[in-house]
Amino acid sequence: MSEKTNQPLRICMISYRSNPHSGGQGVYIRNLAKALCELGHEVDVLAGPPDPLLEGAARLIPVETLDLYNPEALFRTPRLDELKDPVNLMEWIGTSTMGYPEPFTFGFRAVRHLKDQLHKYDIIHDNQSLSYGIEKLSRKIPTVATIHHPMTVDRRLAVRSVRAPWKKFKHLRWYSFIGMQKRVSRKLPKIITVSEFSKKDIAREYAIDPSRFSVVPNGISTELFHPMPAIPREPGRLIVTNSADMPLKGLYHLLEALHRVSLTHSVRLTVIGKAKEKGGIEKLIKKLNIAHLIDFTGRIDHHQFVREYAKASIAVVPSLYEGFGLPVGEAMATATPVISTTGGALPEVAGDAALLVPPGNSNALAKAICSLLDDPEKRKQLGAAGYNRVHEHFTWKNAAEKTVETYREVIRDYR
Incomplete structure (x- = not known):
C-alpha cells in the first residue's frame, strides 16, 4: 500500500450493475472513476453488465455474470454448463424465486477475481452491493462503500403501493437482500453517502453511527449536460426522465397532474424511456385518456x-x-427550469433554483406546472439560477477530491 499521504492511490471500484444512462449508481461509477483518474489516481472498475462505458484512464475489468436482467433476454434460462458454477446456480435460483440476488452473488464474484490481485490496490470502493464478499475483502484491505440511499425506503413504498397480499409478498421477497446490506454496512469502517438527508436516513434505517459517514455530494457532468440555445423551447412542453413503474419515482402523480393541467392549458409531456407493457403506468394513461399528450422516447x-x-x-x-437527485442537477445544467418535489435530498440539490412541491401530491404538482407555464419570466429566472447553482456547487472534481480525503482516512485508520 502507498505510504505517502500525497502520492497517487491505486483504487479498485466494485459495481455489480451500472447502466451508465439510467440510475444514479451507473452515472456515479462512470463519472467518479473518470474524475479520480483526472486527479492522477489509478482506477480499475470491477463491473458486471451492462458495460459502464468508462471514459478517460479508468480501466474496466468486466465480470461475467448470468445477466438475467438484460432487457434483450430478460430472465433467460441458463445453459446447464453455466449452472455448474455454484454462484451462477445461486443467482438463478434466487431470481427464479422472485428475489434479487445480484448484489449477493456479485460479492462472491469479486472475491474470486481479486483473490490474487489485492496487492495491486491501496483501497477498495464498493458501489452499494454491500455483500458478504465485500465484508470478506474488508478484512484484508482498506475498504469503503457508497450507499446512495437506504433501500428500506424503496421497499416500504413498494409494499404500500399494492393491496393484494401476494403482491406485497413479491415486493418483500425482491428486497430480501436488504438484511445482508444492513449487516455488512455496520461492519465497514466508513460509509460514503451523497447528501445529509441520506446520511440521517441510512444511519437510522441501518443502525449505523452517524460519525462513520462521509457526505460527498455527486457531481453533474456539465460537459454532457449543457444548454443548447439554438434549439427553441416548445411552449407547454414538459420533460420527465423516469419512465419506470417504480412507485418511488412518482410518475403516477405526474400523470395525474398532467391530466389536470390539460383541462386548462395546452401541454405535452416527453418521457425519456418507455412504459412497461401492461404495467401500472400504461394502465393509468389509458384510464386518464391522456395518451395523446405523451411522447415516450424509448432508448x-x-x-x-x-x-x-x-x-x-x-x-x-x-x-x-x-438520496441525491441527479435528474434535478442534470436538468438545471441544461438551464431548463425545474419543478421538483421535496422528497428526500431533492431540496439539497435544488436549493432556491427550482419550484418545490410536496411529494405524492398531484394537485400541488398541477398548480406548480400551471403557474410556471403562465410565467415566462419566472421560467427564465429559474433556468439561469439552476445553471449557476450546478456550476458553483456540483462538479465531479469536487466529488473526487472529497472521496480521496475519505480514502486516505480509511487507509490511515486501517494501518
Missing part, C-alpha cells in the same frame, strides 16, 4: 437526450424520495 443516445431537454419548457422531477 435514445445522449445527444438526443440533451436535445429533448433543450426543447422542453419545464423539467419535472416527481420522485417521492431521492
Whole structure:
C-alpha cells in the first residue's frame, strides 16, 4: 500500500450493475472513476453488465455474470454448463424465486477475481452491493462503500403501493437482500453517502453511527449536460426522465397532474424511456385518456437526450424520495427550469433554483406546472439560477477530491 499521504492511490471500484444512462449508481461509477483518474489516481472498475462505458484512464475489468436482467433476454434460462458454477446456480435460483440476488452473488464474484490481485490496490470502493464478499475483502484491505440511499425506503413504498397480499409478498421477497446490506454496512469502517438527508436516513434505517459517514455530494457532468440555445423551447412542453413503474419515482402523480393541467392549458409531456407493457403506468394513461399528450422516447443516445431537454419548457422531477437527485442537477445544467418535489435530498440539490412541491401530491404538482407555464419570466429566472447553482456547487472534481480525503482516512485508520 502507498505510504505517502500525497502520492497517487491505486483504487479498485466494485459495481455489480451500472447502466451508465439510467440510475444514479451507473452515472456515479462512470463519472467518479473518470474524475479520480483526472486527479492522477489509478482506477480499475470491477463491473458486471451492462458495460459502464468508462471514459478517460479508468480501466474496466468486466465480470461475467448470468445477466438475467438484460432487457434483450430478460430472465433467460441458463445453459446447464453455466449452472455448474455454484454462484451462477445461486443467482438463478434466487431470481427464479422472485428475489434479487445480484448484489449477493456479485460479492462472491469479486472475491474470486481479486483473490490474487489485492496487492495491486491501496483501497477498495464498493458501489452499494454491500455483500458478504465485500465484508470478506474488508478484512484484508482498506475498504469503503457508497450507499446512495437506504433501500428500506424503496421497499416500504413498494409494499404500500399494492393491496393484494401476494403482491406485497413479491415486493418483500425482491428486497430480501436488504438484511445482508444492513449487516455488512455496520461492519465497514466508513460509509460514503451523497447528501445529509441520506446520511440521517441510512444511519437510522441501518443502525449505523452517524460519525462513520462521509457526505460527498455527486457531481453533474456539465460537459454532457449543457444548454443548447439554438434549439427553441416548445411552449407547454414538459420533460420527465423516469419512465419506470417504480412507485418511488412518482410518475403516477405526474400523470395525474398532467391530466389536470390539460383541462386548462395546452401541454405535452416527453418521457425519456418507455412504459412497461401492461404495467401500472400504461394502465393509468389509458384510464386518464391522456395518451395523446405523451411522447415516450424509448432508448435514445445522449445527444438526443440533451436535445429533448433543450426543447422542453419545464423539467419535472416527481420522485417521492431521492438520496441525491441527479435528474434535478442534470436538468438545471441544461438551464431548463425545474419543478421538483421535496422528497428526500431533492431540496439539497435544488436549493432556491427550482419550484418545490410536496411529494405524492398531484394537485400541488398541477398548480406548480400551471403557474410556471403562465410565467415566462419566472421560467427564465429559474433556468439561469439552476445553471449557476450546478456550476458553483456540483462538479465531479469536487466529488473526487472529497472521496480521496475519505480514502486516505480509511487507509490511515486501517494501518
